[in-house]
Amino acid sequence: MIRIFLTIISILIFLTSDIKSNGRDQIENKISSILSGLPSDTRAGVLIYNPLTQDTIFSKDIFLPMIPASLTKIFTTATALSLMGKDYRLSTILFTDDLNIKDGVINGNLFLKGFGNAAFSSEDLLQFILKLKNLGIKEITGNVIGDDSYFDNIYYREDWIPDESANIKLPPISALVLDRNKTVVKRKRGRRTIYVTENLKNPPLNIAQKFKLMLEENNITVKGAxxxxxxxxxxxxxxxxxxxxxxxxxxxNKHSDNFLAECLFKSIGAFYSGKQGNSFYSQQAIQEFIKKNNIYSFNTEIVDGSGISRFDQVTVASVNGILETMYFDLRNFEPFYNSLSYAGIDGTLRNRMSNLPSGFSFRGKTGTLNSVIALTGYLMSDDKDELIVTIMFEFTRGSWNYYRDIQDEIIRTLAEWKKESSDY
Structure with a gap:
């Protein structure tokens, strides 16, 4: 009887293994068929991976160095979360060197110091002024000083990346930010007055000037400069x-915001070094995060925080490694996962993959540059194991939409395969 029971178990194991093998062959063939229509000169890297079972469902050229475009932001945000922690806050703080302000006068200077709060706005600055008024402050005898020394004063990516030729220009990246370091100014065009948006040329000085003007508009006298x-x-x-x-x-991550990504990149450097935010310390922090978590690092180089630079180089294996590391980070996975665009719902994926089978969802990050399109993220379902999906293309023929459709078709095919596979 025991021998018969063991024989039955062996047969069931064999049949289950055979079914899984057939299912694996089926999905590999389907994905290969989808990719077979690519133009012959397209460079493609693809990895479908189950982090729980450490099982590779499909792979193609996963160690090929490729331009990540905005997938770079995955490296930036994952490093920041892991290094600083999910409770960390980036600040802008108002100080004075007058230690007694109960007399309604600041006999000294006001200092507005930035610590990487890249979303600080004129409305927030007004709240600082209201705080001064609530404290009874009517006069400042000294100066209004803007301080962005938490970062270096190399404000532009072109200046910290040798031979950088990317044509996407950003406002200055500084530790002290106001209204994304842009301002609206009047210009005369013939007889007409027009309003144009310009980047701040000297963030700490320009922001101090704006602060002084707002103080005076709110009936607080400033005697200094x-x-x-x-x-x-x-x-x-x-x-x-x-x-x-x-x-x-x-x-x-949801909106692929380049300016905010570069400010966070510098904040990583400041936190990591304990000195000052600069590109060197930021790169060191990201490299250490990769090494510490045993993420495949060969052919991986991150030179900025946003992915605008074509000098950024990653592999599909390294991108997968970032997502796998965060998947098993019990402290930080939830905020990282929630930061990703929800396909068919929000962010850069709001108009994509709305037709996934019931119970399936995809959260991911997109990347787009001239002749480059990339996607990585988590394919989740209600009752089956999750998959990490990374699909990267570099191309000379075809449109971005063509390659987006291929990415979406692969993910939809995976979801349908999982839905039909009761053994997976």
Whole structure:
């Protein structure tokens, strides 16, 4: 009887293994068929991976160095979350060197210091002024000083990336930010007055000038000048405005926000070094995160935070490694996952993959540059194992939409396969 029972078990194991093998062959053939229509000179890297079973469902050229475009933001945001923690906040703080302000006069200077809060706005600045008024402040005898020394003063990516030729220009990347470091100015065009948006040329000085003007418009006298400078050690904190890192990475990943990504990149460098945010320390922090988590690193180089640069190089294996690392990070996976665009719902994937089978969803990050399109993310379902999907293309023929459709078809095919596979 025991021998018969063991024989039956062996047969069932064999049949189950055979069914799984057939199912695997089926999905591999389907994905290969989808990819077979690519133009012959297209460079393609694809990896479908089950992080729970460490099972590779499909792979193609996963160690090929490729331009990640905005998939770079996955490296930036994952490093930031892991390094700083999900409770970290990025701040802008108002200080004074007058340690007694109960007399209604600041006998000294105001210092507006930025600590990487890239979403700080004129409305937040107005709240600082209202705090001063609530404290009874009517006069400032000294200067209004903008301090962005938490980062270096290399404001443009072109200046920290040798031979950079990317044609996407950003406002200056600084530790002290106001209204994304843009301002609206009047210009005369013939007899007409027009309004145009310009980038700040000197963020700490320009922001100090705006702050001084707003103070005076709100009946607070400023006897000194607007300047840029360094906040001394012995100061009194008057007010703070801060942004949760979880909110920041959601803005970056869902909407692929280049400016916010570059500001976070510098913040990583500042936190990592304990000195000052610069591209060197930021790159070191990301490289250490990759090494610490045993992520495949060969042919991987990150030179900026946004992925605008074509000098960024990654492999599909390294991108998968980032998502796998975050998947098993019990502290940080939820905010990281929620920061990704929800296909058919929001962000850069809001108009894609709305036709996945019931019970399936895809959260991911897109990347797009000239002749480059990339996608990575998590294919989730109600009752089956999740998959990490990474699909990257570099092409000379065809449109972005053509390659997006291929990415979407692969993910839809995977979802349908999982739905039909009761053994998976």
């Amino acid at each position: 607007a300047k840029s400078g360094i906040t001394p050690d012995n100061v009194l904190e008057i007010a703070e405005s801060s942004l949760a890192i979880t909110d920041l990475i959601a803005m970056i």
